[in-house]
Amino acid sequence: MASWLTLVSLLVLLPGAASAPPRGAAGAQAWEPASPELLRPARFALETYNRGRVAEMRAVLGAVSGRVRQAGRGSLYSLKATLLEPPCNDPVMCQLPVSEKTLLCTFEVLDELGKHTLLRRDCGPVATKIADDKNGTFGSFFPLLNPLPQNFYMKMVSLFKDFITTYNRTYETEEEAQRRMSIFINNMVQAQRIQALDRGTAQYGVTKFSDLTEEEFRTIYLNPLLKEGLGKEMHPAKPVDDPAPPEWDWRNKGAVTEVKNQGMCGSCWAFSVTGNVEGQWFLKQGDLLSLSEQELVDCDTLDKACMGGLPSNAYSAIKTLGGLETEDDYSYHGHLQTCSFSAEKVKVYINDSVELSKDEQKLAAWLANKGPVSIAINAFGMQFYRRGISRPLRLLCSPWFIDHAVLLVGYGNRSDVPFWAIKNSWGTDWGEEGYYYLHRGSGACGVNVMASSAVVN
Template sequence: MAPWLQLLSLLGLLPGAVAAPAQPQAASFQAWGPPSPELLAPTRFALDMFNRGRAAGTRAVLGLVRGRGRRAGQGSLYSLEATLEEPPCNDPTVCRLPASKKTLLCSFEVLDELGKHVLLRKDCGPVDTKVPGLGEPKAAGEPKSAFTQGSAMISSLSQPHPDSRNETFSSVLSLLNEDPLPQDLPVKMASIFKNFVITYNRTYESKEEARWRLSVFVNNMVRAQKIQALDRGTAQYGVTKFSDLTEEEFRTIYLNPLLREEPGNKMKQAKSVGDLAPPEWDWRSKGAVTKVKDQGMCGSCWAFSVTGNVEGQWFLNQGTLLSLSEQELLDCDKMDKACMGGLPSNAYSAIKNLGGLETEDDYSYRGHMQACNFSAEKAKVYINDSVELSQNEQKLAAWLAKKGPISVAINAFGMQFYRHGISRPLRPLCSPWLIDHAVLLVGYGNRSDIPFWAIKNSWGTDWGEKGYYYLHRGSGACGVNTMASSAVVD
């Protein structure tokens, strides 16, 4: 038995090592060949995701496929292995030397829920032109280095910045991507991983998945320590309920790339309140904020950010705090894309056009898109308009103190491993141009003379500080000031 599996077996993390509730048997892998009818749609989707952004003539072509599908929640989860042929590179403007075509072996996991596909995992590595036996292919490449944040972040690391304080960003980049891991780290992390599995009630269906998740966990813990070393606030990073997810899985399931990709509806600029911001403010203590909610495995942060804002606006203008329905927006806001992401500006328009929002009790959250079941008779809250707020953080604080909680969008860099404290990542690592998560500003203040924004998140109370995130205030940290907005209730 391989050392990894011996370690897992000793820790009781492998199936059968400890008593566990009976799990439904997953379908066996289909043999290598062209995709079967069942695997055709998820395979095409996985190939499209692999080729996303590639110019014509450089896209990979599907070879052989094997895989299986199984029920997962409201849909099906497909585990696929495929050979892909990348075309030769003969363009002197792209490649330095002519290159022959390359064969890749890829592992994909695709979730199909209500006809919507989501890529949960993509792991590819080069193989020989012939895959040995086609029954037991070589393992796909090692887990990808996390926290790359895309080419824009990488290129920005090489540029000096006023916030650098003499940091050498080229060394920062190499630190974040440093591989391989020290050989003794898996052993040291194993007991931590066992506690993680117990704490968050994780179950893995096979030895392969358990081994994969442990390797992801170890890589994530090392990167959390590196983020810790580079943070200039008081935040602590470490084990969270997302620690066994790759960066790609976390981003695909929980974040919202549409925030930086689409303009959304144009909103008019809010009038300045004209007052100086009080030294501190917290709407939670004043009854304007509902309990922390959990968006689940759905990229619906945009809906939670907007309903939180509307809840506060209704309380301040009508005197009643109601927990409002995010599910109504997932189902009925046709400008946005439900669990695939959305924009607050579109959501305000949808609420206005629909005729209001129902309460959580009347239209409860399901975490996936379903048929619109909105009833105008059940709507308890309406809005008159929506406004865009200033990017000046002093003005934002003044507006918040007088007008209520604010919908904002941020770059979620590091939040996968955030535990508590005031986060202040290096600006190039948390670019304001790469926002991907919508949240709610509910207050602000200072801890040990460090100014912060108090941010209500939508990942449940078992994340962060009982569901809240604290981010440095006054430095434009992670783009917190770039997409601030609010509903208007008259």
């Protein structure tokens, strides 16, 4: 491990230190100016961005740069682009102190056999001149809220040392340690900005993801396919007639297994679905079983294993396979393997799946009556979430850009602040022992956009 004297001596380089290259990017071409090959996916990304907008409010494409690498049967384009957007006249959506209407966007577009899919879209207002990317697109979104104190970097070194000890980090070279410390410091500034803009009671700061760039975090742990929202169609669930009780928590009713850990694999969709099926089986059969996510990662041919998936597809795969094995029989490894499903070992089956209401009160009533719910949310700020009830500005946590599947297990109030209780799949050393609490009301971060459940008769 790099010596701390060496790290301290490198502090003067931190403001200009480059972020670490994304993991898994080996073989990618360097960033290069726009070419016809890059313009095609860029125009597709622009078309997706403008979808649903009236003509006078559509953005136009400015500068484009990018790189491309092979991904399975297709090509993955990572693009940086400026979009020129007409002035915003909506006082609600224009509340941040940004006067320019030039956006800096990061897009990831997958081209498989000529079919484009938008895997990632991150846009934030910037000055008309493209910002230096060393701090990431996220940093350019926010104004610096307070000047940094003179001893800030020395305090960050101490905090970084504590982080390494707490999460047992090791780096192979001094150069890698320097890059990770630079990323860590930038992330602490970002966490401060998120903290200042949060309207709930959440606390943001050091987490086990604090030495990852935003791009690394999204690529490894989130699920870009959720943004597309396409998958197997489901019937709408029959609404529950009874009103939602003031509070409910299925953890107290024995319907929720322990928090699991998806590891460095974008398999949140599988954990969300197995959590739902575990609850449904418990309520119908009285037996709480920990079910196999690895079976879905390996054997669900509708989804893309660690590259993401959709709960609606996973339900269909469970029906096609004939059921789910338990965690004990088909253990989790966090990467794609050859399918080794055995029908003889199936312990749980489902009969169907249903899509739930987007009305939060009806969703709460269904949850209290029927069991934990598979949902997908916008994971804004979750990289740095520690505890409390998160309530980001709607502008920053759009319900239409969901990228993480989780399990809704209950709801309630803390000090008159309403919340949803959400079981995550990043282990118990994240959040409140693996749980995330999100403000309840107004479709916070998309909690009601893709709610669904298995049906067990």
